[in-house]
Amino acid sequence: MDKRQTILAATMKLFGQKGFEGTSVREIAAEAEVNPAMISYYFGSKEKLFENLVEQRAAFLKGVFAEVVKNPTLSHIEKLYIMIDSYVDRIFLSPQFHHLLHRELSMERRPQMKDAIAEILLRNFVSVKKMIQDGIESGEFKKVDTELTIASIVGTISYLLSSEVMCRKMLQKNKDFNPYQSRKLKERVGEYLKELMRSHLLIK
Amino acid sequence: MDKRQTILAATMKLFGQKGFEGTSVREIAAEAEVNPAMISYYFGSKEKLFENLVEQRAAFLKGVFAEVVKNPTLSHIEKLYIMIDSYVDRIFLSPQFHHLLHRELSMERRPQMKDAIAEILLRNFVSVKKMIQDGIESGEFKKVDTELTIASIVGTISYLLSSEVMCRKMLQKNKDFNPYQSRKLKERVGEYLKELMRSHLLIK
DNA sequence: ACCCTAATTAAACGTTTGTTTAATTTCAAA
DNA sequence: TTTGAAATTAAACAAACGTTTAATTAGGGT
Known part of the structure; x- marks a missing residue:
């Protein structure tokens, strides 16, 4: 499976539940069952991750x-x-x-x-x-x-x-x-x- | 002036603008122009501060x-x-x-x-x-x-x-x-x- | 079998977080 | 003037934060 998508799905779930500032990168990583560093690796930063999420969903x-x-x-x-x-x-x-x-x-x-x-x-x-x-x-x-x-x-x-x-x-x-x-x-x-x-x- | 009220007013402003997790105790203290320790002193914790705020406004x-x-x-x-x-x-x-x-x-x-x-x-x-x-x-x-x-x-x-x-x-x-x-x-x-x-x- | 790039990891980075401590100041009552 | 509790402070606390580093693994192309 695509790890980017797994991370985005976990992000969607947690940001939805606890908000941007209320969710830590480590929580997202745990939810997606990936190493926390993978988030920086794929998306650059927590904020960019957010932008990616909105972009993906908006296109939908x-x-x-x-x-x-x-x-x-x-x-x-x-x-x-x-x-x-x-x-x-x-x-x-x-x-x-x-x-x-x-x-x-x-x-x-x-x-x-x-x-x-x-x-x-x-x-x-x-x-x-x-x-x-x-x-x-x-x-x-x-x-x-x-x-x-x-x-x-x-x-x-x-x-x-x-x-x-x-x-x-x-x-x-x-x-x-x-x-x-x-x-x-x-x-x-x-x-x-x-x-x-x-x-x-x-x-x- | 009442320092408790000053803190509550600053809290209202900042929580309103940036949310609970998006606002730090130090930011609130700076906005209210008090020492950060005063917030624990008066309210016990950031969460109790929130509860106090809601309580006060709700009565209103x-x-x-x-x-x-x-x-x-x-x-x-x-x-x-x-x-x-x-x-x-x-x-x-x-x-x-x-x-x-x-x-x-x-x-x-x-x-x-x-x-x-x-x-x-x-x-x-x-x-x-x-x-x-x-x-x-x-x-x-x-x-x-x-x-x-x-x-x-x-x-x-x-x-x-x-x-x-x-x-x-x-x-x-x-x-x-x-x-x-x-x-x-x-x-x-x-x-x-x-x-x-x-x-x-x-x-x- | 080798190589190279991409993927993945554990560990550490420097900040910032909420909170506590311990010392000091304030100030009204005695 | 002395006393004592309340108010205030700077400093320190451990924990959590987002991010980076450096080392290791994986896997297809040559």
Whole structure:
């Protein structure tokens, strides 16, 4: 197996759980079952390792929204449904990576990294925004605050999944309920957001 | 002046900016202009210092929602308006503390601290939930997903303010725009959320 | 079988970490 | 003025940190 990938996987796990400064290079090495020196050898430094991780994961989340926007056979609300499902899938797929990005964003260390992350998170922002504005111009949607509407979509998912403890308490679930792996919850969030957006956007 | 308070203020600033593990005791001491040993002297340890900080701030954010719910002269949507304004005020007042709490929540260190934080954040959750449910039973509100509705309110604000960089990029503002201190933005978020909740909750 | 480069290792590097120690200063009560 | 507890300090502590070094191993190309 590829040792670089093994290290990146261990890094993802530990940075996700304990954050960048909360994780030591030695911990990562132990998790990946490699010698600590291998991390410097392959990545140069802990910080470069972080950059590599974000880069790799970001490439994974390539934006496919641009195509959806252009599709002429779909109504605007149908396009939005696709985007909602896409967001829900994405965050449920790797909530820890999502946390990692937002944790980094909310801190005042490594400003260049913050810029890169904002770039990644907003990659699809433009497409969604354009789509909603098209919907408004076409008369299908009400004249809403476009930017904040997007914040509501992503923010709802993000807040709900901000931690397993929090999610369980909010939804009054018992301890063995695993929010991140619950398909039921995922569907519930998707359906809720679509209903929210219907009443928010569609002209009665 | 009270040295304990000086240290707590410095801690708030630095933990907010760089996180718990990202801030050293010596940095805090320098910021507060005290000897590093004073932190152990007054608080015992860095972790206890953190607990003291959260405790102090949490007391500051005491829940006043219970009274609002009982008030018979207000309609349910009016009660919700008050709660929305309260949330907006709260997060805009000290976004860095808000970040600090959520950062800690999203990490798997110090589980007891996580429980305490979830407790604080959900302190008003029950009141809001009850209020929405009352609104549904009285026929004023549609039968919505109560828990996720609350997640939308808090999540929207939280996501928008997740970082100054992010906020500026989302709203396409220039570099000298300070989101956290913009009264205009605060009002915009409040108005947006009220409109969102009107269309989401009120029966046409 | 030889060679060379890449991979891997244990050990050590110099810093920085949170915390403690032991000595000193401060200052109000006696 | 003396006394004693609280406050404050500089220095030192051991442990952990990210990283480097220097030596060794591995393995395909010639």
